[in-house]
Amino acid sequence: MDTNGKLFKKFLERENKISDQFSSENAKKQHAKGKLTARERIDLLFDKDTFEEIDAFVTPATITSKFGKITESYGDGVIVGHGKISGRLVFNYAQDFTVMGGSLGTVHAQKIAKIQKMALKMGAPIIGLIDSGGARIQEGIASLAGYATIFKNNINSSGVIPQISVIMGPAAGGAVYSPALTDFIFMTNKTSYMFVTGPSVVKEVLNEDVTDDELGGAMVHCKKSGVAQMMFEDEEQTLQGVRKLLTYMPSNNMENPPVILNPDEIPEFNEKVRDIVPDDPNKPYDVKEVINQIVDPNTFYETSENFAQNIVVGFARLNGNTIGIVANQPKVLAGTIDINSSIKGARFIRFCDAFNIPLLTLEDVPGFLPGVDQEHMGIIRNGAKMLYAYTEANVPKITVILRKSYGGAYIVMNSKNIGGDFNFAWPTAEIAVMGPDGAVAIIYKRDLAASDDPVTLKKELVKTYRDEIANPYIADEKGYIDEVIDPAITRKKLIVAFEALQNKHVATPAKKHGNIPL
């Protein structure tokens, strides 16, 4: 034992020192802000006792300048390692705000870069828990170079392994671009914020008074800017949300998503679905009700819930298999496609395509959002993003037209001719170049003007238009729709159809990469 004692003396000393560093005093400081410590977060994120830390004892780089000083500490303000989430390998880095404000120095950056490279090599997801004051000023250019390496690794891993950023404190300046390059950003309400320039600079340059939360809080990024996808009220729930999201995705782009079967038997014939879409075509409804009736119970996981609510995107399971859902939301802006919803949809579609997640489109779209605002902001180039993303995606793609399907928006929403594998329609579908009112006003402009009773004439013409053109049967007869189906059997139809598409393979012409209208 004595010999052991000699050999392990230094080892124990270091262990004691590091546990002092993570003492309850530092934890109290974090708790006082309503935040958890980096270690507590890791404990919540990973399966019990599965996290393995590496590089715990690295020390910060020494600085030669006389400007500022560097606190002696182990780990340099970041914990990196790997563990298991739902039994699957996941890499992680967690910034520690209690060590020099979680600022990013050379060694800190090297640790993150190392774990990023490891995650890419092993083909496992990486999660970044971000709580950092930004670049370490004392270390100057070296910390900026550190950021650059992290960004480069982010881009190298993009589309190969899922990357998730969880903002749990400040992320300011250059630091915001690493999360921005990853697939999903989670934020905790009231204690996390992101901005390129902070309130003090805004005050200095523009003389505007704004708080951290108003400038770049979770609410702002999830509702207005669309920077972040998910917002939770609490850190514990945020981390639970991350765990849940990971169950829908494969570990890398060569694998398929995990299959999690629902223990209960789900009826194949569901009459409730028939009653959701109202008879009056001008009445809104919540498309999420349709989604929840079709997919496995309680499996719908919506992302970007509060941003561009006129399109609903999210993951769900159908007979245990992950699918990505894109659905127009008639409840908001009549379900029209505008700039934000196109960008939101396009990004989601590309994520699904990159990670072998089949796509289901539920369509009820009256068209693109009209207006000077939209045209001047570039609805043309922005609307093209979703069109490009849909067409480019070569995962199995199925569309169900629930109600309206008009004009350019019909084409964009995964129509047969841009590559929809199966296109179904409900009997309530209206597929045409434009809605009845618009069509009648254009084709019968003179007749209406000359008529003694334009209202009755218009009504008659609208009826004729619906009977002759705006229904699913014409498209069915011409082969643009594969089948008009009873809403009650939608679930069964989809399960069978996705099964048939399981081994879909598309050969694409060799190219470096396409030129998506960014």
Next chain:
Amino acid sequence: MITELKEKRQMRFGRNSKKELKKLIAVNTKRKKFEFTLPFSEHLNLNGKESEVLIKEDEKHGTYLLWKNKKYPVEVIYKNQNRYEILLNGISYIYTVETPTSYKRMRFLASKSESKKNENLEAPMPGKIVEILTEEGRDVRAGEPLLILEAMKMQNEIQAPISGHIKKIYIKQGQSVLKDDLMVEIHVGK
């Protein structure tokens, strides 16, 4: 020495995870809390008295609570993250489900005096007011529908952006509004 080493290893990670989750707390909008021990049992402590409450489901009644041999129909209307809206006996209740840690943080954040701003609800797009679903002086919660605006040939539900109470309604049923017209003023607090 060996045991000390073992302890050190366990100290670093997994220290907190050894604590099993023992209870969940349901908090309603008025910050009243109800505690439930884990794993769930059918015996609940109601006003200091132990009682047995069963949740049952059948085709005739749907889901219902069985308490003292009486049936109370119950339905989960809305569920998002840890937020639940429950319809019991025709009355809707909103609860968030918290763990002891998240409950502490919730209380902590609530204790920090927040300077919330009043909200002026403006028309998101030009259209016609079809129906007003609220009235002046009423308390609303965020996400509650306030009025129906017909625009782009579609009826749109306009929801309350914040929780508060309706100070003033500037519009009438049947009136046309332009984009950014002031419709409803909502104040935080009384």
